Amino acid sequence: xxxxxxxxxxxxxxxxxxxxxxxxxxxxxxxxxxxxxxxxxxxxxxxxxxxxxxxxxxxxxxxxxxxxxxxxxxxxxxxxxxxxxxxxxxxxxxxxxxxxxxxxxxxxxxxxxxxxxxxxxxxxxxxxxxxxxxxxxxxxxxxxxxxxxxxxxxxxxxxxxxxxxxxxxxxxxxxxxxxxxxxxxxxxxxxxxxxxxxxxxxxxxxxxxxxxxxxxxxxxxxxxxxxxxxxxxxxxxxxxxxxxxxxxxxxxxxxxxxxxxxxxxxxxxxxxxxxxxxxxxxxxxxxxxxxxxxxxxxxxxxxxxxxxxxxxxxxxxxxxxxxxxxxxxxxxxxxxxxxxxxxxxxxxxxxxxxxxxxxxxxxxxxxxxxxxxxxxxxxxxxxxxxxxxxxxxxxxxxxxxxxxxxxxxxxxxxxxxxxxxxxxxxxxxxxxxxxxxxxxxxxxxxxxxxxxxxxxxxxxxxxxxxxxxxxxxxxxxxxxxxxxxxxxxxxxxxxxxxxxxxxxxxxxxxxxx
Amino acid sequence: xxxxxxxxxxxxxxxxxxxxxxxxxxxxxxxxxxxxxxxxxxxxxxxxxxxxxxxxxxxxxxxxxxxxxxxxxxxx
Numbered sequence: 001x002x003x004x005x006x007x008x009x010x011x012x013x014x015x016x017x018x019x020x021x022x023x024x025x026x027x028x029x030x031x032x033x034x035x036x037x038x039x040x041x042x043x044x045x046x047x048x049x050x051x052x053x054x055x056x057x058x059x060x061x062x063x064x065x066x067x068x069x070x071x072x073x074x075x076x077x078x079x080x081x082x083x084x085x086x087x088x089x090x091x092x093x094x095x096x097x098x099x100x101x102x103x104x105x106x107x108x109x110x111x112x113x114x115x116x117x118x119x120x121x122x123x124x125x126x127x128x129x130x131x132x133x134x135x136x137x138x139x140x141x142x143x144x145x146x147x148x149x150x151x152x153x154x155x156x157x158x159x160x161x162x163x164x165x166x167x168x169x170x171x172x173x174x175x176x177x178x179x180x181x182x183x184x185x186x187x188x189x190x191x192x193x194x195x196x197x198x199x200x201x202x203x204x205x206x207x208x209x210x211x212x213x214x215x216x217x218x219x220x221x222x223x224x225x226x227x228x229x230x231x232x233x234x235x236x237x238x239x240x241x242x243x244x245x246x247x248x249x250x251x252x253x254x255x256x257x258x259x260x261x262x263x264x265x266x267x268x269x270x271x272x273x274x275x276x277x278x279x280x281x282x283x284x285x286x287x288x289x290x291x292x293x294x295x296x297x298x299x300x301x302x303x304x305x306x307x308x309x310x311x312x313x314x315x316x317x318x319x320x321x322x323x324x325x326x327x328x329x330x331x332x333x334x335x336x337x338x339x340x341x342x343x344x345x346x347x348x349x350x351x352x353x354x355x356x357x358x359x360x361x362x363x364x365x366x367x368x369x370x371x372x373x374x375x376x377x378x379x380x381x382x383x384x385x386x387x388x389x390x391x392x393x394x395x396x397x398x399x400x401x402x403x404x405x406x407x408x409x410x411x412x413x414x415x416x417x418x419x420x421x422x423x424x425x426x427x428x429x430x431x432x433x434x435x436x437x438x439x440x441x442x443x444x445x446x447x448x449x450x451x452x453x454x455x456x457x458x459x460x461x462x463x464x465x466x467x468x469x470x471x472x473x474x475x476x477x478x479x480x481x482x483x484x485x486x487x488x489x490x491x492x493x494x495x496x497x498x499x500x501x502x503x504x505x506x507x508x509x510x511x512x513x
Numbered sequence: 514x515x516x517x518x519x520x521x522x523x524x525x526x527x528x529x530x531x532x533x534x535x536x537x538x539x540x541x542x543x544x545x546x547x548x549x550x551x552x553x554x555x556x557x558x559x560x561x562x563x564x565x566x567x568x569x570x571x572x573x574x575x576x577x578x579x580x581x582x583x584x585x586x587x588x589x
Contacts, residue, residue: 062531069535073543080546080555087558091573120532121525125517168566169573347578468576471558481554488545495538503531 010470012478013085016485018452020077022445023489027071027496029444032146032193033200033235034064035139038119039132040227046132056220058123059508060204061135063500065120070496075149077485085478089459089469095172096162096179097152104148111141146196147189154185156460157451158253164372164463166349166365171460184253187246188451194238195447198407199440201232205414206437207504209430217507218424226418233411239404244305251306251314254461256386257454259317260393262302265291267319267327269311272297276398279391285321285384317390321383332377332386335462339378342371376463385465388456396449403443410436 038061045053082090118126118134126134155162161178162171173179205228208221250258258264263279264271277295303312313327323331345368352360380386410432417423455461459469529536559569 066531066535069532069539072539073546077546077550080551083557083560084555088573088576091559091569117522117525121521125521166574168570169577170570343578346574350574350578472576473558477554481550484550484554488542488550492538492542499531499534 009473009475009478010467012475012482013470014466016085016478016482017081019482020081020485024074025444025448026441026493027067027074029196029199030067030203031071031142032196034060035142036197037200037204037228037231038064039136039139040231042132042135046128055508056223062503066496066499066503070492085471086469087471089464092170092464095170096155099173099176100148100151104145107144111137143193146193150189150192151180151185154182154188155179157455158182158184159460159463166346166368183249187242187249190242191239191246194235194242195444197235198232198239199444201228201235202437202440204228205232206434209433212424213427213430220508222423225414225423229411229414229418233415236404236408236411247305254455255315256320257388258306259315259320260388260390260454261397261450263291263390263394264314264316265318267313267316267324269313270300271302271314272299273301273305279394281391285318285387317387321386332383335374335377336380338371338374339376342368342375343378376458376465379465379468385457388454393450393454396446399446400443400450403439407436
């Protein structure tokens, strides 16, 4: 990945944003999933009245609290970066992002904050049922917080429900429901949150496995595994289902991303899904090198995934770059021409407005409207700039899917041996369980690489490339902040790991938060 | 009612164990973020350099319409 970062300001700004987002996403998925697991554990306590379940709930709640406290507000740094490094983008999307983020602030945050205190401080002060209700509300509130930011991200990948205001240079919300109910936004939300449930299940299984290896807190660990493995299995299956749906939507909204995910250079009917392969690093848009050094494909599966038909046509990178008249695909080359026309019309509109020439402005606006959907392409210098880094996206996708499949098998194994009451003796399984929590984090990050690197060069799909989204800053400032964040987040991560490790070593008798 | 709510928070904060460390970390983090990073390294570019929305819009439009050679940075 280092080879892809050059010293230009925009790439350092991208690296800083990627660094911040990836660190932020270390904390977020665990919060999303562990909040629900705490609610499940407490529900069992309330139903059975067994104090051991209360002790168990309190232990996991303490780890939830540690992760929440360390992770809280790390996302705000992303907003700092919008205002400083990405000011053009920030200005242009302000109207779109304002509504979802305001809803997040008012609704989800306050829901979370109100019930948080009851969850941690209210054990002996409110009724069991009200405490349980509060725990569920924290879980719902945490996940609702994720909804709004993922809706915003979904809009960037598929800008719907908006109109570009040429006077203010802003995308303005026309239809909030279209933004919220966009299939891309829904796909992002369901896939990201369920992957958080999966990760939290791995987390609980891993720590419980550690106890079983050490022959400590055995009943506690077995009970935790039983609940987490069920939740993890259902979450894993849902992650696979939502991922499939998400890929289907991507095929129509971001076909270049899907083509990069599969390193599919030439479009095919009955296209095969590459189960494993090594993309040829020499392969480029303008040469005829083989796409793969080695690959294993399952025929027809990519067509099913993208079109829901074995014979469906899946466009390749070349089809999308140069167009394919048989399949009615407009190429990037033509889109660049139309994008440049949109920019010229915008410039003419601006000049006419400044000169007080209203008829001239109206004519320019009419011309702009004809090509407005291609605006972003006008900033590209050549066709190859519309192609994301293929190998990185290809490998990240396989890491994500491969690990996701492995987790299904892992949870099934845990449930099988729990059912057979043989968990205590399964040393190898426990080692795999402990390692898997780290693999879970790798799968999470790989998923975001597919999503975000796969949509390059766009900050807003087809509308605004990252090079125009940036601020006019000097590179040195951005480089300094990159390393400052690296230090800050690494310090936070070390703090979290140390506090977590201490609490885990104390075990369920370690006391409350 | 208010007394109960107050005492829940008061006793809750007083009896924290790990929570004390966590709150210290949260305050240090927020101080670094808002008092140092935001103040000295992350000024809002448009808010700092322009005083009205019209000026900000004009600046962004200028960037959108003045297509420069971005070949050095445009490659994903």
